[in-house]
Amino acid sequence: MTTSPINRTVFVVSDSTGITAETFSHSVLSQFQEFEFQAVRVPFIDTIEKAQDVTVRINRCFEETGEKPLVFSTLVDPKMARTIGSANCIFMDLFGSFVRHIERALGTKADRSVGRSHSNVMSKQYSNRIEAINFSLAHDDGQLINGLEQADVILVGVSRCGKTPTSLYLAMQYGVKAANYPLIPDDFERGALPLSLVPYRKKLFGLSIHPDRLAEVRHERRPNSTYASLKQCINEVAEAERLMRLENIPWLSTTTRSIEEISTKILDEVGLNKRIY
């Protein structure tokens, strides 16, 4: 017997983008599957007046639903956080809780400057990240051989196994220069890596996928083609995995993994300790 989920409203309040608070709220709330949470994003709350407006919205939500909304806040200013916390809600003060703990442990005071986590766009680190995004775009799907020597990693695998979103995520989230290059039937016939990749063998990381899933994904793109047929998918996947084993390329299956999981596994396995954004 399945019961319908219980609805709850979640406010995500931040003086900046709210991305940290929202990422965190998803993580925590994924542990309460009997509930269905409706998230309301309230970013850029950087004055007491705006905080008071949010308090009014939270209270109105409580009156309308009869249930206290959950509120995840990364407000840095303690006064603004208290304003929100005074509403009729279940208040999670992410900053307050941990900043005070760290202040005590480090024997110092936090700067309490608003909107800092995504600032610093003039930094070297930030421009490296934009460069990584441009690099990964330019080196998507084997489009460009030039510059592959600058890649941090080159993903290889059959068409539609997940190389493109993974490369872009690695660039976007970690500032990793991730190229990707397809393994195609021509390579399997020759039984060897594409020639352009041979000089960079140490940078290669393979992605594979279950043939059933691959056929599904390919059918969406080109319905009822030979390309999408299960037979073709079984064959290509087997050949690609054989080639990766033969060439000693580390690889993993993308079938049941999100791009976050695939990307983190890759960084972990190739030993890249890159900053997250």
Add this chain to the structure above:
Amino acid sequence: MTTSPINRTVFVVSDSTGITAETFSHSVLSQFQEFEFQAVRVPFIDTIEKAQDVTVRINRCFEETGEKPLVFSTLVDPKMARTIGSANCIFMDLFGSFVRHIERALGTKADRSVGRSHSNVMSKQYSNRIEAINFSLAHDDGQLINGLEQADVILVGVSRCGKTPTSLYLAMQYGVKAANYPLIPDDFERGALPLSLVPYRKKLFGLSIHPDRLAEVRHERRPNSTYASLKQCINEVAEAERLMRLENIPWLSTTTRSIEEISTKILDEVGLNKRIY
């Protein structure tokens, strides 16, 4: 007088990717600018044995540096969290702290299932996100007119003002189908939007940039070209802003904003309330 920053090691421990914990740790630690934090990512800690190994690493770090490392943990399993917390460290138990609070408030027990926040790759939501990434890639820089009617938003602006990374971020992080289309000198001569965009005027959102910054960015790509000259940049930016005002297109400046900030502002202004990933 500037003093050199104090170094501290930070361990980011998770049973899954660690992305939530790391995003959160950056946010909080950006408030302590007198310190320089070295982050060590320890993802996929999903057994007590692995947790014990991490504890050994943390203790070794304490012995070597004489300073307690900071530890941000999103371990769901309380026993594993306790194992880590028993090390010589400043322990931030992100899950434990808030999960218990929510459990009490909702009158229920959390599922405490490991690695859930990035799972569910078979869901409709997840495939929408991958579709959005593919859409944004295919519709980068006006490459494809076909399908623009499916866009959630179409970013416009002069070359190198930040359209591409923003479109990809919107797709990756929010599952938004974000196309982008350049405004070029031809358009300014005609004094009108590119014809292909006219049917989608309501989906347009403009990005602009300070001409000095634009010249810098363009110089990196094509040093000493007319394209990168300050004169050309001043002119293009003025014309683009004039056109956006004329056509009543909402726009913002990317000059001092990160792609996170630009993307969140856009969602906020166009009223798209999309799920974050």
